[in-house]
Amino acid sequence: MLFTSSVCAIIASAIMYGIPRERWPFLLEMLVSNIMLSLLGVKETISDWIYARYNKNECPIQSGRIAIVTGGSRGIAVELVKMLLELDMEVIIACRRTVAGEKTIKQIRESGIKTGTTKVYKLDNASLKSVKQFAEEIKRDYKEIHVLVNNAGVMFCPYEETEDGFEQQWGVNYLSHFLLTILLLPLLKAGGLPQKSSRIVNVSSCAHLLGKINFKDINSKNRFITLSAYAQSKLAQVVFTQKLQNMLQEKDYNVQVYSVHPGVVLTELFVHSYLWKIKALLQYFIKTPKAGALSIAYAAVNPAIENNGGVYINNCRPSPVNPDALNPSIQDQLIELSLQQVKLNNLSQYL
Numbered sequence: 001m002l003f004t005s006s007v008c009a010i011i012a013s014a015i016m017y018g019i020p021r022e023r024w025p026f027l028l029e030m031l032v033s034n035i036m037l038s039l040l041g042v043k044e045t046i047s048d049w050i051y052a053r054y055n056k057n058e059c060p061i062q063s064g065r066i067a068i069v070t071g072g073s074r075g076i077a078v079e080l081v082k083m084l085l086e087l088d089m090e091v092i093i094a095c096r097r098t099v100a101g102e103k104t105i106k107q108i109r110e111s112g113i114k115t116g117t118t119k120v121y122k123l124d125n126a127s128l129k130s131v132k133q134f135a136e137e138i139k140r141d142y143k144e145i146h147v148l149v150n151n152a153g154v155m156f157c158p159y160e161e162t163e164d165g166f167e168q169q170w171g172v173n174y175l176s177h178f179l180l181t182i183l184l185l186p187l188l189k190a191g192g193l194p195q196k197s198s199r200i201v202n203v204s205s206c207a208h209l210l211g212k213i214n215f216k217d218i219n220s221k222n223r224f225i226t227l228s229a230y231a232q233s234k235l236a237q238v239v240f241t242q243k244l245q246n247m248l249q250e251k252d253y254n255v256q257v258y259s260v261h262p263g264v265v266l267t268e269l270f271v272h273s274y275l276w277k278i279k280a281l282l283q284y285f286i287k288t289p290k291a292g293a294l295s296i297a298y299a300a301v302n303p304a305i306e307n308n309g310g311v312y313i314n315n316c317r318p319s320p321v322n323p324d325a326l327n328p329s330i331q332d333q334l335i336e337l338s339l340q341q342v343k344l345n346n347l348s349q350y351l
Contacts, residue, residue, distance in 0.1 A: 033227040036210055041264055044206045045286055048263045051315040055263075055291060057298040062087040066145050066191070067300065068138070068184075069093060070123060070177065071152025073100040076262055079293035080149065080300075082108055085116030087301060094123035094134060094152075125152045125176040126162040128342060135183035144191035144198075147300045148184055150177035150237070151203040159224045166341065167219040169226070173233035177202065178240055179342040185255070185350045192254030197306065200244070200257045201299045202237040204312070206264075209322050211235030215333055218341075236334060238312060238321055243331035245310035251351055256309030258299040263315065265292035 048055075067084050071077050072093035084091045085108065093101040101120035108118075121137060124130035138145070153173045162171035181200055192198035211231035214220055220229065241259040248255050265287045298305075298316040305311065311318045312325075324330050339346065 029223075030225050030227075033210075033225050037207060037227050037231070040206055040210060044261075045264045048287055048291075048315060051317065052291075054317050055294050055315045057083070057294050057302055057316065059087060059297075059301050059303065062089045062301055065147065065301075066090045066142065067092065067147035067149065068145060069149045069151055070125060070180070071095060073097070073104045073120075076265055076289040076292040076296070077149075077151050078104055078108070079290045080151070080296050081118070082111070082113055083293060083297040084147075084300070085113050085118065088115045089147075089301075090117045090119070092138070093118060093120045095120065096122070096124045096126075098122050123152075123180075125172045126168060128162075128164050128176065128179055131176050131179050132183065135180060138184065139187065142187060145184060145187040146191040146198050147201070148181065148188060148199070149201045149203065149296060149300055150181065151201075151296070152176075153203065153233075155230050156226050158226065159221060161219070164341075167221070167224075167229055169229045169233045170218055170236070173230075174236040174240070175338065175341055177237070178338045179344075181240075181244070182342075182344065182347060182350050188255050189253050194254055195306070197254040197256045197309075199300055200241075200255065201296060202241050202257070202259045203296055204237040204241075204259045204261060205230075205234040206261045206314070207231040208234035208238050208261075208325070211322060212324070213239070213330065213334065215337060218337070235322055235324060238325040239331055239334050240338070241312070242310055242321075242325050243335055246331075247347070247351060249309070253351075256305075256307065258305070258309060259312045259321075260295050260299045261312070261314040261319065262292035262295050263287040265289055 062084070067089050069077050069081055069084075069091060072081050072091070073095040081091050081093060081104070093104065095101045098120045105118045105120065121134055122130070123134040154169055157168055160168045162168050164171060166175055188198040188200065207230055211234060213232055213236060238259045241257050245257040248257065295313050295316050299313050312321045313319065335347070
């Protein structure tokens, strides 16, 4: 009923506003994307209620371990930084505006958390040049890293390209983190131990379940649907998680890779969504940023999943992934495309 009425509404609107008939299939595709993602969001919200009892991270102190959190100055990442500091870790906040990072640290300390140490580095995930500069600074200042949380992201944005010419959700959510991960692999390998591996955590989304990677036209500028572009970027993160885990395992390195759905959490990520207009109501039904950060922290440090890399975590539990993420052909295509886009020849020098 919902689908039928929505189809009728969009056709009526197309006629009313004189939209050419050849554009109707595209409008219908956009409508279906909205409906499917909305239904998925409702399903995942209900799932969050059902499995809330599992959403916890009981973990021993992690003194001496170093973590990087991209986009660490806002949203659920602030709660994640707090959790890691409470475990006595050193946390590097990588963010576009260092002033925002310093302000976040001040607020965290004023909240009463005194353990752990923090540093702020500039990282603009919309710029591959900035990613390279950040990686060089980290390599200069550190000999090893133990946790990399690829968290920075944007969602449901109008069409816009990064300075490198990529649709911004693809560039920020996936491609910048692909490059950052590859460049920091030597430090992550150096930090891994047989019984305590280094960890890479890709903060994805349930939206990846609806994603398809358009290898022929990643930007899809002429048929741009922001929901599809977001789902594509999040699927790429999960595909990369699977492929990189397999590659590291073949090399017998002490580095584990995980992907995480933090849950449906009302943060500024929703600013481009109609849901942002009713955020005052939604806050009573969906996860808080603190609850959303728990699954990320679980993937980053919890010993229960040691040597169980490759899993997709939802509410601190393994969860099924989009079948495309397990497809070796799609994995290989993604790696080949990503290397071309970041202008790297191969991964051998980093593996």
